[in-house]
Amino acid sequence: MSAKAALAILRQEQHISVSAISTYLRCPAQFEHRYLLRTQPTHRVGALAFGSAIHTSLAHFYRELMNDQPELAADALVAMFSDAWSRELASSIPVLFDKDESADSVRDKGVALVRLFHAEAPRPHQVIGVEEPFSIEVCDPTTGEVFDERLVGAIDAITLGDTGMTCLLEHKTGAKKRSFEGDLQGAAYTHVAPRIGLGENVTVTYQLLTKTKTPALHIETVSFTAADERDFLRTVAGVLAAVRTGAFYPRRDWQCRGCPYAGPCLAG
Amino acid sequence: MNRNLLEQPFPNELLRTRKGPFGQTFSYVEGAEYIRRLNDAFDGNWSFEVVEHQVREPEVVVLGKLIADGVTKMAFGGSSITVSREGEIVSIADDLKAAATDALKKAASLLGVGLHLYFSDRSVEAASPGNGAAKSNGNGRSNGNGHHGHKAASNGNRLTQRQLSAIWSMGRSLGLSADQIRERTVETYGAQPEHLSKADASSFITELGEGLSGAAA
Numbered sequence: 001m002s003a004k005a006a007l008a009i010l011r012q013e014q015h016i017s018v019s020a021i022s023t024y025l026r027c028p029a030q031f032e033h034r035y036l037l038r039t040q041p042t043h044r045v046g047a048l049a050f051g052s053a054i055h056t057s058l059a060h061f062y063r064e065l066m067n068d069q070p071e072l073a074a075d076a077l078v079a080m081f082s083d084a085w086s087r088e089l090a091s092s093i094p095v096l097f098d099k100d101e102s103a104d105s106v107r108d109k110g111v112a113l114v115r116l117f118h119a120e121a122p123r124p125h126q127v128i129g130v131e132e133p134f135s136i137e138v139c140d141p142t143t144g145e146v147f148d149e150r151l152v153g154a155i156d157a158i159t160l161g162d163t164g165m166t167c168l169l170e171h172k173t174g175a176k177k178r179s180f181e182g183d184l185q186g187a188a189y190t191h192v193a194p195r196i197g198l199g200e201n202v203t204v205t206y207q208l209l210t211k212t213k214t215p216a217l218h219i220e221t222v223s224f225t226a227a228d229e230r231d232f233l234r235t236v237a238g239v240l241a242a243v244r245t246g247a248f249y250p251r252r253d254w255q256c257r258g259c260p261y262a263g264p265c266l267a268g
Numbered sequence: 269m270n271r272n273l274l275e276q277p278f279p280n281e282l283l284r285t286r287k288g289p290f291g292q293t294f295s296y297v298e299g300a301e302y303i304r305r306l307n308d309a310f311d312g313n314w315s316f317e318v319v320e321h322q323v324r325e326p327e328v329v330v331l332g333k334l335i336a337d338g339v340t341k342m343a344f345g346g347s348s349i350t351v352s353r354e355g356e357i358v359s360i361a362d363d364l365k366a367a368a369t370d371a372l373k374k375a376a377s378l379l380g381v382g383l384h385l386y387f388s389d390r391s392v393e394a395a396s397p398g399n400g401a402a403k404s405n406g407n408g409r410s411n412g413n414g415h416h417g418h419k420a421a422s423n424g425n426r427l428t429q430r431q432l433s434a435i436w437s438m439g440r441s442l443g444l445s446a447d448q449i450r451e452r453t454v455e456t457y458g459a460q461p462e463h464l465s466k467a468d469a470s471s472f473i474t475e476l477g478e479g480l481s482g483a484a485a
Contacts, residue, residue, distance in 0.1 A: 006450050006460060008350045008358045038326060066445075092325065132446050135462040137429040150462075195429065196446070197436030 007133035007154050015135065015152040016236065018185045024239045025184075026255070032248035033261035041260030043096040049088040050106055051173045054209060055156065056084035057114055058171050059131050062157045066127035074118040081114045082107065096258065113173070113209045113217075120217045121207060124159035124167070132158055136195045141233040147240060155189055158198065166198050167221070172208040177218050180206045187232040190224035269337045273309045275380035283385075295385060299369035302376045309381075310336045316372050321364055325349055328363045332371030334379070341378040345371025427461075427469035435461050435469065438476035442483065 024031040033039040057080040061072050072080070085107050089095055097106065133154045139146045157169035168189050172180075180186060186204040193202040208218040256262055278297045285295050306314050314336035321330040329346045347366035350358040377383050427435075439449040453461050457468045464472065 003447060004356070005358055006447075009460060010462060012350070040326075128440075129446055136432070195433045195436070197433065197438075197440040 003131050003133055003154065007131075007152075010133055010135040010150075010152050013135075014149050016138075016147075016149040016240065017151070017153050018188045019153075021236060021239050022184060024243065025235070027251040027259070028242070028248045029250035029265050030259060030261055031243070033265065036243075036248075039261050039264055041093055042263055043094050043260050044088075044091065045258050045260065046095050046097040046101060046106060047173070047175075049091075049095045050085075050110060050211075053081055053084035053088050053110060054113065054173050055171055057081040058117065058207075059156070061118075062124075062127050062169075063130045065124070066130055071123070072118075074115055077114050077118050078111050081110050085110055093260075109211050109215065112215045113211070116215050116217055117207070117209060122219070124157075124169075125162040126160040127157060128160055129155065129158035131156060132196075134192050134196050136192055138191075138233060138236055140237040141230045142237070147236070149240065151188065151192065151236070153188070153192075155192075166193065166202045168193065168198075168202055168204045170204060170206050172206055174208060174210055176212060177208065177210055177216070180204075180208075180220050180222050182228065183222065184232060184235065186222055187224045187228040191229040191232060269339070269379075270309045271380060274305065275383060277384045278305075278382060297373075297382055297385065299373060302373050302381055305381050306334075306336065306376060313337070316375070318364075318368050318371070321367070323349070323360060323364075328360065328367045330364060330367045330371050332368060332375050334372065334375035336379065339379070341375045343371050343374035343378060345369065345374055425465045425467075427464045427466050431464075431466065431469040431473060432461060434473050435464075435476065438473065438480060442476060442479050 020031065020035055023034060034041075057077055060080050061077055064070070064072050085103075089103055095103070097103070131154045133152070135150045135152045137146055138149070138151045155168050156171050159167045159169055161167060168186075170185065170189075183204075183206075186206075189204060190202060194200050203221050203223050205219060205221045208220070210216045210218065250256075250265055256266075259265065278301060282297050282301050283295050284298065314334065316335075317333045319331045319333050319342070321328065327346050327348050329344060331342060331344055334341045334343075345367045347363045347370060349360065349363050373382065377385075435449065435453075436446070439446075439452075444452070450460055453459060453464060453468075453472060457464055457472070459468070461469075461472075
């Protein structure tokens, strides 16, 4: 069974994901449309489709390493990205670009970024997992109540350093550099790691590709603490409690402009 | 037509529950039990045909026709399209199979099979003791149990998080990848590690422990 198929099955049961929690924190109304009402989105945000294509190509890169295959050449990685980008564009839901972007300009940026990644990304000592799915029980850190929803997700890549240290790799794309200190996803995955047999001592390394004029790869390694994990669980508890009470208010800000659910949301 | 047999409520031990979004519970009986009931009632002389199917994202819909003892019943069935995180469709064929089972169950209910699941609260309470929030939709549609042929242990019998952690930890210590661990539990127990029963998890942990002992020796 492929990791993709395994994840799809794990997602069939009642669950919550870091992405869903982040969506709620960003805009409860968007959460309601996306996860509960399953409103058909009018479009896909260009940046998300782009990130997905980058993820697909980098996953392939690390999978070859995991399977002890020769490392993908830069041209092969570029071809992998181009294919993935074409598939994103062929999706039945149209991709919406920023006013200064087009499918071709974004493809060019992507090609430059994967070439940069190939040239600069440090090679791991050993890759032991790629897009590895997980489903774990989560509980309220205050009351000990086990939630009905399991935490389900997939870790981009899991690597071992030459000292045997486990590192969770997360690939990110963005318009500019940012810090991942206190990142919800990193805290979540640090909580997940010992529960999927990866031990207590893990670090999370973010490989951020920025679509700046000069493309750049920023690498940041973060060690999340027990307090970060607890904060993550408190956030899960808070979001689930809010969802159960039906708190789906809209948060109006500049992001509404590109929101795929803006139509029905603004119509009330 | 043996209506007494057709309309006989399914015994409680055949009832499964699945969780709906955020706290709701639904009761259902697996498709195989409907087939068994139809076989018993009509001595195997019945037929079911998918008359029409449509893939209408985000779900697939089929129109099914059940013929038994000269009586025809038609019903729609549906299933959510299973997609990966990247939004890629996993298997339309499997989703159509789930939808066809849903249609068969609904059509059979028109002959009285499992009808109590659609209307009766009594059986639901019996299936979900102490859960006043339980609802019955009779079909268990889009459930995670049995979908794509993977059986999940019912909640009370499901492995503990400690067992699950032990499986991952021991499996990795044996040098198995996560994919290999999944393959082994699916092959041996018909379920992913997260869906094993306590007993199956215990058995698998013992097996992994023996492997580790052997490796150490």
